[in-house]
Amino acid sequence: MTEWWRGGVIYQVYPRSFQDSNGDGVGDLPGIIARLDHIAGLGVDCIWLSPITQSPQADMGYDVSDYREVDRLFGSLADFDSLVEAAHARGIKVIMDQVVSHTSDLHPWFEESRLNRTNAKADWYVWANPLPDGSPPNNWPAVFGGRAWEWNPTRGQYYLHNFLASQPDLNFHNPEVQQAVLDVMRFWLERGIDGFRLDTVNYYFHDSKLRSNPPNKVKNEHLAYAVNPYDMQEHRYSKSQPENLAFLKRVRALLDEFPGTTSVGEVGDSHKSVKLMAEYTSGGDTLHMCYGFDFLGPQFTAAHFRTRIEQFFKAGPDGWPCWSFSNHDVPRHVTRWAPFSQSPTDLARQAAALVLSLRGSVCLYQGEELGLPETDLLFEELTDPRGIRFWPEDKGRDGCRTPMPWDRGDAPNGFTSGKPWLPVKPAQSMLNVAAQNADANSTLAFYRAILAWRKTHPALREGDIAFLKSAEPVLAFRRTLGEQSLLCLFNLSAEAQTLAVSGIPSGTELEPVSHHAALAGKSMQLGPNGYAFVALDTGRRVSVK
Template sequence: MSQATLSQTATNWWRGAVIYQVYPRSFQDSNGDGIGDLPGVTPRMDHIANLGAQAVWLSPFFTSPMLDFGYDVSNYCDVDPIFGTLADFDQLVAKAHSLGLKVLIDLVLSHTSDQHPWFKDSRSSHDNAHADWYVWAEAKEDGTPPNNWLSIFGGSAWQWDTRRQQYYMHNFLTSQPDLNFHCPAVQDALLDVAKFWLDRGVDGFRLDTVNFYVHDQQLRNNPPMPRSTISNTAPMVNPYTRQQHVYDKTQPENLLFLQRLRALTDQYDDITTIGEIGDDHQYETLASYTEGNNRLHMAYVFALLTDMCKPTYLHGVLAEYLRDAGNAYVCWSLGNHDVPRLVSRWAALGGDERQRAHLLAAFLLSLPGAVCIYEGEELGLTDVDVPFELLQDPYGITMWPEFKGRDGCRTPMPWDHSANLGFTTGKPWLPLGEDHTHRVASDQQADAQSVLNDYRRFIAWRKTQGALCQGNLTLLPAHEQVLAFVRQAGDERLLCALNLSDKPASYALPAGVQATDLIGHGFTGQISNGQIELAPLQACFASVPANASLQGQTA
């Protein structure tokens, strides 16, 4: 199905939507304990609405021991006290809805905390009510783990438990045991969790590690990964990248659970689901997980969340998407709470941070489908170099110093020039970025040329462009400096050309493609005789006649 045929109605608001991710710990603290919370997020909803977003994605706020900062859940149906109460959540949803914003929450279904009552019961014996709710396995004859599966956070994916005298599986921390989706009662319980939040008024879910839910029941070993293969799932210093993850995730039975989840969400109005897919065959898996109308609404992969930013690489990402998932609905993201800040991560593009932020906003907002903006991207925030003694992230502590973890992108939002940049009256849980003093939201609000106002202008302009909101994509030939493609909805065609380098660039349009009526939107360029001239780190957008001949990959 071509995206050009899709219309934006009340029942598919998520198509072409701009979704703003809030990491609650770092957004706004309301009580001075140095940790952001839901009562802090609520009054800041105006900032998100004024940006032009259609929805808010809240990272986990559930009850948790916080060893992985909320991604280790000990109670799915309550708010952790550091974030507030269920009443605070209800007030947040009411405020968002009053501003026309949808609310998506982050469901972590693949694993729980080891402090969850289900796991405490499960590990207590072999015959309790939750005995098979987690992935338990016998040791080999020599006492070693049952297979070679690895944890993303380092080491074996198996932890010995002295009470059951068995190993349990954990794809992440040892304190995050994996649930056993082969147990029907587990699926039923998790669907009840989703129903609890749907009944409370949420508009959908971001599904953490959605392809990790189901494991191979035979516990077969993963084969090695050819060393020449580049992984998008983990840093190359991580041994996790040395396996082909054939058996520890992305099992066919997972699709049956997704169908059950979709059947539940379809009982409510205007709900959407976004899956996070980390897989060796990323777009093939995305296509499978979003196929038809009975699985996920959309999903995203890690291809644009790496440090690789050469135009030829980005062209290859879009080519792979068109080849393997061109009919699927994608939610694109250039940054989130798990990767270094975009303008720092893609520093190889050259120029200064503000130039990169302007250009990369144009790139993200020109892609087909929905897009996610991570908090602070709209301010052009840089990654913060958190010293080892102040690190909070267990991933970074384990992999230091070659991989410093995720704290650098999780530092508090800089709102104004009051104490602690307006984030808290107490001591922030992570250090503030020194150069973030020059990027505070209050200053950018007043600066017409700021990154913040550029995001606002581009999002507002994007809403007027049917080709950008709901059109398909034709990828034009690769170039060492320029990424170029055409977006089309019906007879409306828009050429998007981005010079992803710090040198002037010339891009020759394919024969038959005529671009006219250059659309400024703060970007300029010259188009004449089939040639686009772009200044360093510059984008341009131009109308393409409906009768122009387009040749290239299209979906």
Template sequence: MTTTPWWRGAVIYQVYPRSLMDANNDGIGDIPGIISKLDYISSLGVDAIWVSPFFKSPMKDFGYDISDYRDIDPIFGTLADFDELIAKAHGRGIKIIIDQVLSHTSDQHAWFTASRESRDNPHSDWYVWADPLPDGNPPNNWLAIFGGSAWEWEPRRCQYYLHNFLKSQPDLNYHCPQVREQILQEVEFWLKRGVDGLRLDAINFCFHDKELRSNPVKPEEERKGRGFSLDNPYAFQKHIYDNTRPENLEFLESLRALMDRYPGTVTLGEISADDSLKTMAEYTTGNSRLHMAYSFELLVEKLSGTYIRDTVETLEENLSEGWPCWAIGNHDVRRFMSRWGGKHQSPQLAKTLNALLLSLRGSVCSYQGEELGLTEAEILQHELQDPYGITFWPRFKGRDGCRTPMPWNHSDTYAGFSQVKGWLPIPASHKEQAVNLQDGDNASILNAYRQFMQWRKQQPALRFGDIEFIADAETYLAFIRHYGDEKFLCAFNFSADAQTISLGADYLLEAVDGHGCQSVSAQGNSISVPAYGTLISRLR
């Protein structure tokens, strides 16, 4: 265990900096705000903070459109503020992971403003440019995730440029060696400042098919995926030429070689592909690519124990040396209590879902507010900020509802987030779940999270051990975590009624104290789990 990397079995707390805490009272959260909440984050018992983008940006996609990789956007603070964040987090034993958006930049980045001017300048080949078809149409049928063609006409060059996301987010040309070399230098800038890891946004989108072949049609029964339902034509194609290209593996190995020069650092890749589980395994194989892959497979609309089992087992079968990282919520999807909680959204279910996530084999990303059991905020059309939601309203309302500011104090007008109106509204229901209310309630979701985290830190079986599923249904899930001689039975009930779960064999259970969940001493081939409950017992 002494040689186990810190990130294996780690819990990574995702901070969306616009919405954690506003220190300068302009309605937008910032880096000094994160610093002011480090004691709170430390109290959760997490190992690291993943900070979503804070780089200089026109904010067309709220920081995922970077105009300068080496500077902090003024709305978030300064480089000195960031250095202070690293120092003070490290002083509390907390690692810092930053978002790196390497597949594309803002159209206001100096590289792009130079590239679009002509076909023969030093940056002319740094982005993906293509001539029109004879009839003037784009070179192929590739689509942008945020709607419409992935190609935008640029009159200065009389060519189209590729953008897999917004048209203000042109894709870098990774077939150009200078681009690959420069991107590694941008990454190293932050490694030299002391960051402990990189969360790699859309990392499977770096390379495109050099021949620009059109994607084939995806059969209607296969049109599914994170946010890509029938109201988004992106789901109509098999995305085999516009992302997840084989050339990407060589770049990942170059990136890993750089990371290896900074011992203790980690890469966490965001994977959103036609077969994400297969890609996760491929991107983490051996000891020369990504350390971990970040999966969207559990960010689904319907809660099902059978689905969770199938997903985790499928990944386990494909992984060799790779290590998974699981999440059930983030800044891109509806909050899990609204997706999975039903109409009544029991606080006990929030405790159980957090315990489930923290009991899976792998590392964990826990999104700010999940420790409070926050639900999705209802955002009116005129309040929308997210370009994705603005485009697809009303069928898809965008991602603003999971990005609203954190509620710190229920009695403050703006919930203790700021002294002025925030960039997004804070619903009254969130004030009822504010930190100050839950902090003093021993039975709260927040304190259940803290208690489970404290216990989990002492259990190698939950942090590093193998996983063996023994029972599943739509409404429950049971598995065994084991490491050395230590074994735990973990069972989770997602329904409003107590359930008896058949284990398929006789087990001898020993009660365990300290994790805040039900625990029993018993012998037999079934267990009873209360409504929305969690049962964890040691196996003998």
């Protein structure tokens, strides 16, 4: 039997912004339960819950103070159990964020570790002596700005934090830390979770010698400065260390004790993300899937999509990617790729068709099925520490995290009866679920249709992928499994394209989910952001010019 996750579709729920049930303006677990039929109606296989564990919320839950407790902001362990049960009753798996590269500075582990150099958890975090002049031990920067080292006068040492100073990094070189993390995962697996999305999975280990990073020569050749100094380094020693692979094998061994569970690792490394994705998922004894940020940036060319996919499967033929175009960390793709389109609706449809036809699994981010654009926020409306620090050049992540608009009428469109933690603006309000439910031609209706259509084509879930030679802006490839083969053509531009195709039998009709596409003899017309799917015999040769 095929593993459910291989080629499956995961729907990311950002709990703060999905549905509020108690009027405090923040989404919660009972709210998610109330909206499960919406998720089930899409036809996805799984829900990924962004952090729900106890946290002071300095980084919106990515700073955990108790790994075994649900934050009261979202509900209780009983609510969690109810959510898993309700999702399973609808045939939907549930995975959850595990943020274990670092904790909150309010976690009991760190509160003990910071007391002195001799306590039982003294070596559970990354501590280092200052240089003779009192400065940090090396040049590592933090992702959210400033140095990655914070002084602790009680110990007379610095501790490492790759993100906020209130997010100290765990020391994975310590076997006790590895075991404690695995015990946390076991707790949730025994509670019925179907797996984990592993946050910053390549940040677990640091260079044990604490060597300084070299400059990012590629970036510095083009930029006199960076908005964030973090981008001015090649992070050779502060993350993505070779010791990581052995620990990921321990994670897989644990998951294998719970048949049917899965893992999705987040790889954040601009220099070698595709290579690490392949390494971390190859061999059948590491992670099940990984995703990087290659398709979460501004690039929208045929060459970009083709090279990254080919590089992945060349580096790890038996590895498995999980592709996504939007998530809680980046601007929504309808806005990010707007320069390549005349119509946000056409772009939303094309993006869905593209990501759902690539070889790998898929992650859809809540609101993507509505075609939501990035929310334009004022500085005083921000909550994200990154956006607050680097405004206005980098507005942070709040713009993709604003609440789901559910009902017709005025904002916040049924998300809450109180004041939402982030505002719902008119551009998002008008794309509400209720209005799109009533429109057979809406983006939401399209998502349901193409997800249903994809389930009838196993070649899209598990088949091989072979790219055809085609000139920009056209991306062309075939997906093949057994006797089933699909030709997939995408015009990644705002201008119409005419293609000369050969090998398609006369009278062939395009698959019904094709859009802005017409086939006449050997001529394929693709309108702005148009795309076409053509069912072919496996052995038939085709070409595109």
